[in-house]
Amino acid sequence: MSQVSEKPNIIIIYTDDQGYGDVGALNPAAKFRTPNMDKIANEGVIFTDGHSSDAVCTPSRYSLLTGRYSWRTSLKKGVLEADGPGLIEEGRMTIASLLQENGYHTAMIGKWHLQMDFAGTLGKDRDWSAPFVGGPIDHGFDYFFGIPASMNYGVLTYLENDRVLDPPVLWTKKKAVTDPRSFRDSVTPNDYRMTPPYVTERGEGGTWIEVAPSFNDELVLETFTSHAVDYIKKAAVESKNGKPFFLYIPLTSPHLPHSTHPDFRRISDCGNYGDFMQETDHRVGQILDALDANGLADNTLVIFSSDNGAETNYTYHQEVYDHYSNLNFKGGKRDIYEGGHRVPYLMRWPAKIKAGSKVDIAVCQTDYLATIAAIVGVPLPEDAGEDSYNLLPMLLGESAGSDRGAVIHHSVTGHFAIREGKWKLNMLRGSGGSLQPVFVETKDGEPIYELYDMEADPGETKNLYDQYPEVVKALTAKITEIISNGRSTPGAPQDFIKSDWPQLTWMRLE
Template sequence: MSIGLSRAESKPNIIVIYTDDQGYGDVSALNPDAKFKTPNLDRLVHEGIAFTNGHSPDSVCTPSRYGLLTGRYPWRTERKSGVLGAEAKCMIADGRMTLASLLKEHGYHTGMVGKWHLGMDFPGTPKDRDWTQPVKDMPLDKGFDYFYGVPASLNFGVLAWFEGRYAKVPPTLYTNKKKNPLYLDYRIMPPYETEPGKSTDPTRIVKTNFEVAEDFIDNQCLTRFTDKAIEWMATKSDDAKSGKPFFLYLPYTSPHYPVCPLPEFQGQGEAGAYGEFVIETDFHVGRIMEFLEAEGLDENTLIVYTSDNGPEKSWPSRLKETGHDSRGGFRMGKRSVYEGGHRVPFLVRWPAGIAEPGRAWNGVVGQTDLLATFSDLIGQQLPDSAGEDSQSFAAVLRDPKTEYERLPLINRSNESGDGRYAITDGNWKLILPKGKFKPELYDLAADPAETKNLAEQQPEKVQQLQKSITDIVVKGRTTPGATQPNDTGYWKELSWMSIADFEK
């Protein structure tokens, strides 16, 4: 049943802030042992709902972004693992419903500011560009009215400040990773080179080149993105007050490499440059909230804050050197099928719409659920061909005592040579067997760190969960409705099931 709002003017403005490689333990309100403070993120916790069992659709960037925007698992597409480069066929097929296209269809202004990383079609080839021509197969073709941002993670290149389909300063120079004096990763910063050949710059870590604009510098991303987000929202403020709300998708590039906090944040916290970078991110979230309050939009703006996967593999050294656990005590981090790979901060604040704010919800939710939740909130139903793995958790916002339970949730490893799948149903999580890996079964209520494999003691539970994930894969959907096709036939990572099972 929909709990949609009865008056059009009551539809909330919606902001989805998506960070990059931020672990569950990188929010101080969620981690009492955190070595830095995140007061603005903590405010989202104290004034909203902390979904403490919230999950990204995958354990790396590109597929998680697909799942977030479409409400469909990314492994149903042709891309079964890994991430896209800056230039690629967009992973979101033409005509596939997204958060933006849903809300645009129902009267919203729709804007995106930040990192896309789902593929774009640039004019020409790297050897023969014509930057007077428009970029295609990009956010403006997937439901967004406005776009400002970068194509992908900064290490993939084609770096410029794109607005709409064009870069004001085109990426006609060349560079690659340079030494980072603050951290163990790299920087993308001038001086840049005019020739595409290999570099002899002694500060360069990688000598091959990618395309970059002369005015691009990595540590300006968070400031520019927040400035542009506020600028765009300001142009929609009057409409929002008179019944035409806005949707803003704000995917930040932090705390993904390069870790490059601005000088004014250096020295803050006790977790080095990484902590400083998260502190800077928190500062910009505060700027968004200050704008909403100043414009009188705060009360009826729903903010979702979450991350695309768990922390990068620098988390062990950070834990050892500073005592800060970016995983928040969960097992492993980015790329892993274990909880640390996909259990992430998942915070929702909406003063006008959340009953009893300041509470935690410990039941399972996924980022794929945003499409159905937003559809529910505006009083709409999704067609069978959209949001196949999206289940509305709107009831949790309205009713602290709701008996809402998430249908089984699927996650996946993106470690090279691993490619394991997991299914979580309530407190039980099964990691499916693959090659040398045997099945692993965990009771997450008793063992959230996944230390005790109960597969041998609970063979019936293993069999039950294996049947559930097989059904979800084969039916092309998690939710009730007509069976939908996956985009490919059987693929090798479905090692627990046969081709005959898949084709039933």
């Protein structure tokens, strides 16, 4: 197994709802500029067939950190809230705990969205002075600064370690974008803000969210990046003395609300979305600049990706600006189709990765854990990283990685697809529900299946299900084995939660 002699610093930058076509290096026709994301791509390796484990937020974040598909937990579909029992099980290995146990200082700055428990209940009996539980500090991170979840959920305030910094004692809800002097494209579908002013009591209608008096949505990216740059500067001293760091930076952009900082408005050719993306790219550049300024760039592995594909506004951006967030892929966020989960998947490590490298094999964000374990020379135990494959040989240009097993895709409604080699089998029931933007015609809500040749038809336009029954049979057997064994990697079968799983239309769990 490939190993490296000197442990690198590791940074994971994770954007929110960014499509494959929202990086200039992947889409030269993009209607906004991303020179810093392009820099990661051009100075490292592009995985052209890289996937988030799910088409929505929470499950992808679970899988990134644990190397395990989230549908093995109680979360069979959808996402979690801000406040509640955490999804990551006590004692489960994460990238952070692995590295913490192997000499790294570990930090997270950004959006969690795996739930954490706050004292009291919504709207009453809150004790904001009490520590919350189930957050990053309980899962291997030495330091945390960030927010609990997306900005269209509660709780809107900044957190540090296991404490609330400013009690969210006020209330807000989604506010329509109506002032063209502040934000152009006030007619953009679904756009809104969470900006002040706030109110002291919940009103009627809508979903009211707890918010801190000091919270301002348009300053969140700037605030995260400022903390990340400060962290890198401080960690550089210990890094140069033999204690490397791991920094996980899950940003809140370009997820709705598109709360662009005032300094970045009206600078792109794709409306407020393009402006927000260019601000995001600028923040990525500030992080890369901090590595350069502290002499850390050469031996720092920077991983850049997104939690799922672009929000449904992508169709508006196609029609109005001729910008294709999903490139030539079908669908977007929430979908089982490629646009839901094929995302930017970039890595840069100047000391080890040859600039301009490219890998065309299907891989998943679950693979980060095993890859990082290989980098630090630590074997994974049987009950960790059950769906994580080591990509280090691909990074080092030593292997095409053709032994990477099947990748499982998952939609917001909990339905599955399996990808192995050029073949992809979508396993659907009905339209997929009101949340799924790409609908499937069925008869009487019966399950249907779609088989696509992803080499010849990456846009998933020609269903070959009836033409290749032997392929369908083999892929159905493979996904059944992967689900039943509790793992997709070689090793002993592992336990998982089997109840409340109507999406398994082709199999039964005993």
